[in-house]
Amino acid sequence: MWTVELGRTGVRLPNLALGTWNIRDPAAMRETIRAAVDLGVFHIDTAEIYPGAEEIVGHAIRGIRDRVFLTTKVAPQHATYTGTLAACEASLRRLGTDFVDLYLLHWLERDTPLEETLRAFRTLIEQGKVRFAGVSNFSVRELQRAQELFRPYALVNDQVEYNLTNRRIERDLLPYCREAGITVSGYSPFWEGRIPRRSPRWRGVERIAARHGRSPYSIVLNFLARQRDIVLIFKTERVEHLQENIAALDFMLDPEDIAWMEANFAP
Numbered sequence: 148m149w150t151v152e153l154g155r156t157g158v159r160l161p162n163l164a165l166g167t168w169n170i171r172d173p174a175a176m177r178e179t180i181r182a183a184v185d186l187g188v189f190h191i192d193t194a195e196i197y198p199g200a201e202e203i204v205g206h207a208i209r210g211i212r213d214r215v216f217l218t219t220k221v222a223p224q225h226a227t228y229t230g231t232l233a234a235c236e237a238s239l240r241r242l243g244t245d246f247v248d249l250y251l252l253h254w255l256e257r258d259t260p261l262e263e264t265l266r267a268f269r270t271l272i273e274q275g276k277v278r279f280a281g282v283s284n285f286s287v288r289e290l291q292r293a294q295e296l297f298r299p300y301a302l303v304n305d306q307v308e309y310n311l312t313n314r315r316i317e318r319d320l321l322p323y324c325r326e327a328g329i330t331v332s333g334y335s336p337f338w339e340g341r342i343p344r345r346s347p348r349w350r351g352v353e354r355i356a357a358r359h360g361r362s363p364y365s366i367v368l369n370f371l372a373r374q375r376d377i378v379l380i381f382k383t384e385r386v387e388h389l390q391e392n393i394a395a396l397d398f399m400l401d402p403e404d405i406a407w408m409e410a411n412f413a414p
């Protein structure tokens with residue numbers, strides 16, 4: 148693991164973050180969150196729309212809030228000015244904290260009043276309830292418009308899907324964000340757990356994994372982390388998977404492995 152600067156804030160985050168969507172076992176998730184913080188994965192990603200997740204995170208970080216970097220998100224259906232302020236207040240209550248570190252608009256919908264959402268983000272920053280603001284699932288063009296509207300404040304993050312079969316951000320979003328000083332976070336590195344196990348390409352990943360004595364999940368993370376300035380957000384509620392995912396960045400793929408991955412999972 149290594150650290151990545153959040154936008155141009157000077158704040159450094161681990162390049163692995165723990166997600167909280169689709170929690171099956173709250174007690175196991177709480178244990179995994181606490182283990183993650185202890186192991187240096189102190190960035191926890193959640194959202195108001197993840198069922199039960201903010202409460203579970205809030206419970207898990209009780210007593211260790213000061214060691215955690217917390218990201219949560221407002222849903223577009225709440226994203227009017229007053230709606231965003233109220234949504235943030237409700238998230239803070241569920242999370243049991245006075246502030247979130249990073250607050251994102253979860254995605255853009257046609258009727259999302261973006262000017263209002265961003266005005267609310269400014270208010271929340273001024274009130275000290277939010278440290279930094281960003282967006283999620285925004286294209287370059289949407290991001291540019293949002294940046295324009297948010298000036299003189301800066302959006303510091305765009306959280307987008309990034310996995311072996313969806314590497315399109317490498318073509319446009321990532322180069323743009325590097326120039327603009329915006330950190331990209333990549334979510335669902337393991338396709339939300341829906342691994343395409345029967346595909347010949349996945350068998351190829353398994354072969355590479357076997358040669359390195361690693362799991363195929365480790366090969367996926369190691370390969371994606373070659374974009375060294377991306378934050379990769381995976382979800383697990385098992386401490387052994389958390390440990391495995393952290394260890395996944397400790398080794399080097401061989402040039403021929405990389406060439407095979409590039410040929411079979413082209414952006």
Ligand SMILES: NC(=O)c1ccc[n+]([C@@H]2O[C@H](COP(=O)([O-])OP(=O)(O)OC[C@H]3O[C@@H](n4cnc5c(N)ncnc54)[C@H](OP(=O)(O)O)[C@@H]3O)[C@@H](O)[C@H]2O)c1
Nearest residue numbers: 166167168334335336337338339340364381382383384388
């Ligand atoms: N902004 C957005 O619109 C958006 C959208 C989707 C996701 N996200 C964020 O990104 C996070 C991660 O994405 P995701 O939840 O979609 O899925 P993911 O991280 O791609 O996959 C999670 C699945 O992988 C399994 N897993 C993780 N590590 C493993 C390992 N080493 N070995 C075997 N299985 C492993 C987990 O099972 P176990 O729990 O059993 O380990 C779980 O079933 C979310 O939780 C959320 O915080 C954001």
